[in-house]
Amino acid sequence: MSQTVDIAVxxxxxxxxxxxxxxxxxxxxxxxxxxxxxxxxxxxKVIRFSGKSTRVEILDxxxxxxxxxxxxxxxxxxxxxxxxxxxxxxxxxxxxxxxFRHDDDIPLVIAEVNPEDIAHYKNxxxxxxxxxSTMQLLVAVKPxxxxxxxxxxxxxxxxxxxxxxxxxxxxxxxxxxxxxxxQPLDLxxxxxxxxxxxWPHIDSFQDNGYTREEMKMVWESQKILHDPDILVNPTAVxxxxxxxxxxxxxxxxxxxxxxEEATELLQAAPGVxxxxxxxxxGYPTAALEGTDTDPVYVGRLRxxxxxxxxxxxxxxxxxxxxxxxxxxxxxxEILVKDHL
Numbered sequence: 001m002s003q004t005v006d007i008a009v010x011x012x013x014x015x016x017x018x019x020x021x022x023x024x025x026x027x028x029x030x031x032x033x034x035x036x037x038x039x040x041x042x043x044x045k046v047i048r049f050s051g052k053s054t055r056v057e058i059l060d061x062x063x064x065x066x067x068x069x070x071x072x073x074x075x076x077x078x079x080x081x082x083x084x085x086x087x088x089x090x091x092x093x094x095x096x097x098x099x100f101r102h103d104d105d106i107p108l109v110i111a112e113v114n115p116e117d118i119a120h121y122k123n124x125x126x127x128x129x130x131x132x133s134t135m136q137l138l139v140a141v142k143p144x145x146x147x148x149x150x151x152x153x154x155x156x157x158x159x160x161x162x163x164x165x166x167x168x169x170x171x172x173x174x175x176x177x178x179x180x181x182x183q184p185l186d187l188x189x190x191x192x193x194x195x196x197x198x199w200p201h202i203d204s205f206q207d208n209g210y211t212r213e214e215m216k217m218v219w220e221s222q223k224i225l226h227d228p229d230i231l232v233n234p235t236a237v238x239x240x241x242x243x244x245x246x247x248x249x250x251x252x253x254x255x256x257x258x259x260e261e262a263t264e265l266l267q268a269a270p271g272v273x274x275x276x277x278x279x280x281x282g283y284p285t286a287a288l289e290g291t292d293t294d295p296v297y298v299g300r301l302r303x304x305x306x307x308x309x310x311x312x313x314x315x316x317x318x319x320x321x322x323x324x325x326x327x328x329x330x331x332x333e334i335l336v337k338d339h340l
Contacts, residue, residue, distance in 0.1 A: 007067060008036075010037045106128050108223050109331055143265040145225060152251065161238065202236045243287075263276065290317055297317065
């Protein structure tokens with residue numbers, strides 16, 4: 001990428017927005033002019049980027065024709081209103097919310113899984129980023145699917161509170177401090193008790209008894225893998241960890257895969273780090289490998305002893321970095337290099 005690109009970041013003061021800015025600097029993305037956008041509450045705040053101070057502007061007032069690419073992380077309702085406006089101004093939007101993910105004419109992209117779909121941004125000028133849990137799952141599943149066609153995925157997620165944004169991390173910190181000081185919790189009516197607890201309810205319940213968070217993994221996996229027949233059975237659980245999502249995964253394949261072949265495929269896969277030693281600490285964990293890191297880590301690889309052609313493994317990734325911000329920047333890199 002030799003040319004510079006004028007970038008707008010909507011939701012620049014949020015947890016994902018801040019991480020996007022850090023990754024743009026770390027990966028030396030060729031940013032020309034940078035526009036930081038947020039609500040009126042954050043307008044006027046000054047953020048340092050590449051040694052320069054940039055003032056946050058009000059999103060409502062921004063002229064998107066000034067930017068070539070806009071990275072949105074400001075919530076679904078904001079994306080619903082402003083992403084089409086940006087696209088109409090010939091500013092390509094990469095959206096981190098769930099608002100556009102299920103639209104057939106909008107590509108849903110994981111950089112290591114289906115980068116070729118970025119080309120379809122021309123349909124509406126928008127590219128969608130998948131759910132963070134789907135992201136790390138499919139980075140690990142894709143090389144196995146290519147080799148042996150995965151037919152069924154069972155997955156239980158153990159999701160950190162940062163999946164709910166800054167309010168999630170603040171909630172866990174407050175609840176933990178309160179309980180450690182021997183004080184009773186004063187919870188709002190819709191506030192989960194997450195400190196020292198596991199909460200099997202993320203997003204709203206659907207008619208089939210699954211939550212929307214769980215159904216996202218079903219819909220998004222089928223769309224990203226271009227395989228509407230793949231079966232996905234998820235259970236999503238929030239746990240008292242600040243950063244890093246973990247997943248216990250079982251896959252059933254058409255062709256039998258040995259643990260050795262699966263390990264070799266994963267070791268060669270982009271974005272994957274295999275950490276699979278049968279000893280103390282020989283596997284990834286959220287607080288260590290899943291915090292402030294880029295790879296999707298895979299460990300605990302073993303045969304499912306209950307049924308044929310099935311493997312179990314453990315997947316860990318930083319949900320804010322890879323699950324949102326890094327993939328956004330990776331999509332932008334491919335977009336600029338190959339499509340703009």
